[in-house]
Every structure is written in C-alpha cells, then in structure tokens.
Amino acid sequence: MNVLIWFRRDLRVTDHPALAAAAGAPVLPLFIVDPAQWALPERSARQWDFVAETLTELREDLRRLGAPLAVRIGDPVTVLAKLCRLHKVGRILALAPRSAAERAEDRRVADWAREAGIAWEVVAEGEAETVALQAVSGVEPGPIPSARVLRLAEDRCAHRQAGGRGRGLLLLESFLGSRGEGYRDCDGPASGERGCSRLSPHLAWGALSRREVLAAVAARQAERPGGGWGRSLAAFQAALTRRAVEVAPDEDGDPALLAAFAAGETGLPFVDAGMRYLAATGWQTARMRGLLAAVAVQHLGLPEAAAGRVLARLSTDYDPAIHWAQMRRVAEGRIANPLALAEELDPAGSFTRRWLPELAPVPDARLQAPWKWVGAGRLLGRRYPEPVVDPASAARAARDRLRWRMAEEVLEGLDPPRRPGPAAQLRLDL
Numbered sequence: 570m571n572v573l574i575w576f577r578r579d580l581r582v583t584d585h586p587a588l589a590a591a592a593g594a595p596v597l598p599l600f601i602v603d604p605a606q607w608a609l610p611e612r613s614a615r616q617w618d619f620v621a622e623t624l625t626e627l628r629e630d631l632r633r634l635g636a637p638l639a640v641r642i643g644d645p646v647t648v649l650a651k652l653c654r655l656h657k658v659g660r661i662l663a664l665a666p667r668s669a670a671e672r673a674e675d676r677r678v679a680d681w682a683r684e685a686g687i688a689w690e691v692v693a694e695g696e697a698e699t700v701a702l703q704a705v706s707g708v709e710p711g712p713i714p715s716a717r718v719l720r721l722a723e724d725r726c727a728h729r730q731a732g733g734r735g736r737g738l739l740l741l742e743s744f745l746g747s748r749g750e751g752y753r754d755c756d757g758p759a760s761g762e763r764g765c766s767r768l769s770p771h772l773a774w775g776a777l778s779r780r781e782v783l784a785a786v787a788a789r790q791a792e793r794p795g796g797g798w799g800r801s802l803a804a805f806q807a808a809l810t811r812r813a814v815e816v817a818p819d820e821d822g823d824p825a826l827l828a829a830f831a832a833g834e835t836g837l838p839f840v841d842a843g844m845r846y847l848a849a850t851g852w853q854t855a856r857m858r859g860l861l862a863a864v865a866v867q868h869l870g871l872p873e874a875a876a877g878r879v880l881a882r883l884s885t886d887y888d889p890a891i892h893w894a895q896m897r898r899v900a901e902g903r904i905a906n907p908l909a910l911a912e913e914l915d916p917a918g919s920f921t922r923r924w925l926p927e928l929a930p931v932p933d934a935r936l937q938a939p940w941k942w943v944g945a946g947r948l949l950g951r952r953y954p955e956p957v958v959d960p961a962s963a964a965r966a967a968r969d970r971l972r973w974r975m976a977e978e979v980l981e982g983l984d985p986p987r988r989p990g991p992a993a994q995l996r997l998d999l
C-alpha cells in the first residue's frame with residue numbers, strides 16, 4: 570500500500586518516526602503550503618523564506634534516501650484527497666501536532682480520512698533510524714513557491730538567519746564547541762547574539778529534533794561536567810525542555826500605539842532599539858523579548874493578542890506553541906522597568922545607539938530618557954518621537970490593572986494568575 574508522509578513542523582529525515590514507520594512501502598513525502606495559514610497576520614515572508622530554504626535541503630535529503638519531497642499549495646484536506654486519489658495512497662502518516670491550529674486541522678483530516686477509507690495515523694516524536702525509501706512512482710515534486718507567489722507582503726530582514734538543517738547543525742556545533750560557555754550570563758541584547766544558541770527557527774520548524782539537540786548537550790556535559798560549561802549547559806537544557814503551551818490570540822488594540830510599537834517609535838529608546846533589532850534580524854534574546862512584550866502589554870496597554878502578533882510576524886522562529894504561552898506569562902508577570910533594564914543590559918548605551926542613530930547628540934546620562942535632556946526640544950517630535958507614555962505612571966497603572974484583575978478572578982472563584990516560580994521567571998525589574 571502506498572504511504573503518504575505529511576511533513577509539517579518536522580522538516581528533517583533524522584529522528585522521524587513516521588518515516589521509519591513507512592519503511593518497506595512506496596512513500597510519497599509531502600509538504601503542504603496552506604495559503605489560509607500563511608495569510609494570518611502573525612505570518613511573514615521572513616518566516617516563509619526560512620521555511621523554503623529548509624524545504625530545499627529536506628527535498629535533497631529525501632531524494633538521497635530514495636523519495637524526493639513533493640510540495641503542493643492548497644487546503645490540506647483538498648490536497649491530500651487529490652494526491653491519495655491520483656497515486657493510490659491508502660495510508661497517511663504525520664508526526665503529532667504541537668499547536669492548537671494543527672490539532673484542529675488534524676480533526677478535519679481525521680473526519681475526511683474516515684469517510685474516504687484512508688488510514689490516518691499520528692506518530693509521537695522520538696528517536697528513529699533513518700531508513701532508505703522507495704518512492705511512489707509518477708509524482709511530480711512541484712516547485713517550492715517564493716514569498717511573492719504566496720502573496721506575502723515584502724518584508725526586509727537584512728540579517729535574517731538562513732534556513733536548512735546544515736545551518737542548524739553548524740550552529741549546534743559552534744554553540745557546544747565554544748560559543749555556549751558563557752550562555753548562562755548571556756541575556757543582554759548584544760552578548761546574546763553570539764552567546765545564545767540561535768537554534769530557535771531550526772527547532773521551530775523541526776529541521777533539528779529537540780531529542781538530538783538534548784543528546785548532543787548530554788554528550789558535552791559528560792566531557793565538561795563542571796564550571797562555566799556545566800552551569801551553561803544545565804541552563805540550556807532547561808530552556809530546551811521548557812513546556813510550550815499555546816494560548817489562542819483573539820483581540821486587537823489601539824492602532825496608533827500598536828503602530829508605534831511595531832515601528833520602534835515609542836520614544837522609549839531601549840524598547841525601540843530592541844524592536845528595530847528584531848525587525849532587522851528576525852531574532853531577539855528571551856529577556857529582550859520579555860521586555861518588549863511586557864512594555865507592549867503593561868505600559869502601552871495593548872492587548873496580548875495584538876502585541877503578540879506584531880512580535881510573531883517579526884520573528885523568523887515564530888512558533889505558536891512557545892510564543893503565546895510566553896506572551897501570557899509576561900502579561901501575568903511582574904511589571905517591567907525598561908529604564909532599569911536598559912541600564913543593566915546596555916550600560917554603555919552602545920546597543921541603543923547602534924539601532925537609534927538619531928539619538929547621537931544625546932549625552933550618555935540622558936540616552937534612555939531623552940525627554941529629560943536640556944536639548945530635547947530640538948530632537949523630540951522631529952527626528953525621534955516624544956515618549957508615547959510616561960514609563961513611571963504607565964507602570965503604576967499596569968500594576969493597578971493587574972491587581973484588579975487578580976482580585977476579580979479571586980472573587981469569581983477562579984485561581985489568580987499564577988506568578989512564575991523563581992527559576993522560570995523572566996527577570997524583569999520591578
């Protein structure tokens with residue numbers, strides 16, 4: 570019986586139990602580009618470009634094993650139905666879904682498959698041997714579409730990470746070989762660029778499996794059990810095994826504030842520098858993402874969903890299963906202090922100055938609060954915006970809102986928002 574392997578956020582041939590389960594039968598490996606998913610506001614061309622590069626490499630890896638990847642554009646059920654009919658497929662295998670949207674899609678596929686008399690199996694992630702494949706004959710691989718073909722808006726990201734498993738493996742090697750030693754203390758926006766693993770887009774799209782990265786970490790731990798390496802590897806392991814739960818986005822917010830936040834034009838220099846860095850690279854450290862999300866939700870009062878969509882669209886590694894859980898954690902967490910955090914993470918101001926060249930005339934002492942500078946009148950509202958909120962009173966208002974919300978939830982008999990425990994806490998300052 571011909572077997573179709575449906576690739577989704579598992580773009581690899583190693584550690585792929587669904588591929589291994591199909592061994593012996595003719596297989597049709599498939600990736601479906603669903604235009605409805607790619608039209609969502611949290612999706613962007615930078616994400617697709619990364620995926621397209623990863624698919625190109627996956628196609629080559631699968632071709633070497635014996636069955637190249639087919640790529641089709643369309644609604645998943647329609648595409649699957651057509652391919653099953655054309656190529657006499659009787660069984661479809663896929664790895665388990667990770668997000669609510671994927672789980673909903675799986676329910677639709679299961680209903681259709683039952684009606685159509687096709688076996689539909691979801692296989693759990695895990696270790697698996699890479700096996701030689703026999704291709705279903707007569708399948709046109711089909712082009713991997715460009716972002717333009719998918720009608721994704723133009724999206725300049727000058728320093729985007731390149732896709733492909735090979736790139737991911739190189740990052741893993743350099744991280745475990747040298748870059749990772751100071752990982753535990755690398756949460757500033759400048760040090761994090763080199764000191765973090767930068768594996769997130771590769772993990773988000775499954776070009777590397779979490780299991781194989783954890784196995785490589787364990788091997789390194791055996792070589793370097795203590796000291797800086799020991800602490801950093803333990804912290805990295807904790808990040809990799811953090812639970813990812815999706816919280817569905819639902820609301821919109823004040824369009825002017827949202828636009829200022831998205832453009833890095835809030836008038837709060839460290840926040841704007843962080844947003845402009847994210848826009849230019851598609852990546853940020855966890856601590857900076859926490860600050861950006863916190864300022865958006867707490868100080869600017871933007872709904873979690875609207876702020877989350879802006880951050881998601883700019884992130885090459887957007888992963889719904891991680892992203893919305895983190896947004897919720899930040900929204901319910903401690904109130905951030907962007908000025909204090911700027912002082913801690915960018916004490917010399919070099920990161921802020923690099924991404925906000927218009928602040929060149931502002932002296933160091935006023936860099937993070939240019940409205941207090943005597944020359945502010947020549948700069949603010951002209952080359953750089955006035956702050957859209959006063960950080961201190963916005964923080965007080967956010968604290969009051971959070972207290973009210975907790976009180977209301979207790980009155981309604983619900984659990985108050987859980988505060989993260991010390992180990993998991995985003996280190997945002999009060």
Ligand SMILES: Cc1cc2nc3c(=O)[nH]c(=O)nc-3n(C[C@H](O)[C@H](O)[C@H](O)COP(=O)(O)OP(=O)(O)OC[C@H]3O[C@@H](n4cnc5c(N)ncnc54)[C@H](O)[C@@H]3O)c2cc1C
Pocket residue numbers: 765766767768769770772773805808809810811812813853854855856858859862880881884886887888889891892893895896899
């Ligand atoms: C508001 C907010 C939104 C976020 N959205 C995303 C997202 O869409 N995609 C994403 O991959 N990460 C997201 N994160 C988590 C984290 O910021 C990134 O994983 C990290 O910055 C990616 O860089 P890295 O690969 O160098 O991470 P490293 O620090 O080297 O960590 C290694 C891997 O561990 C995993 N990881 C790290 N932190 C977390 C976490 N808190 N929860 C679950 N897994 C984690 C990631 O897969 C990451 O690649 C978000 C964090 C916040 C605060």
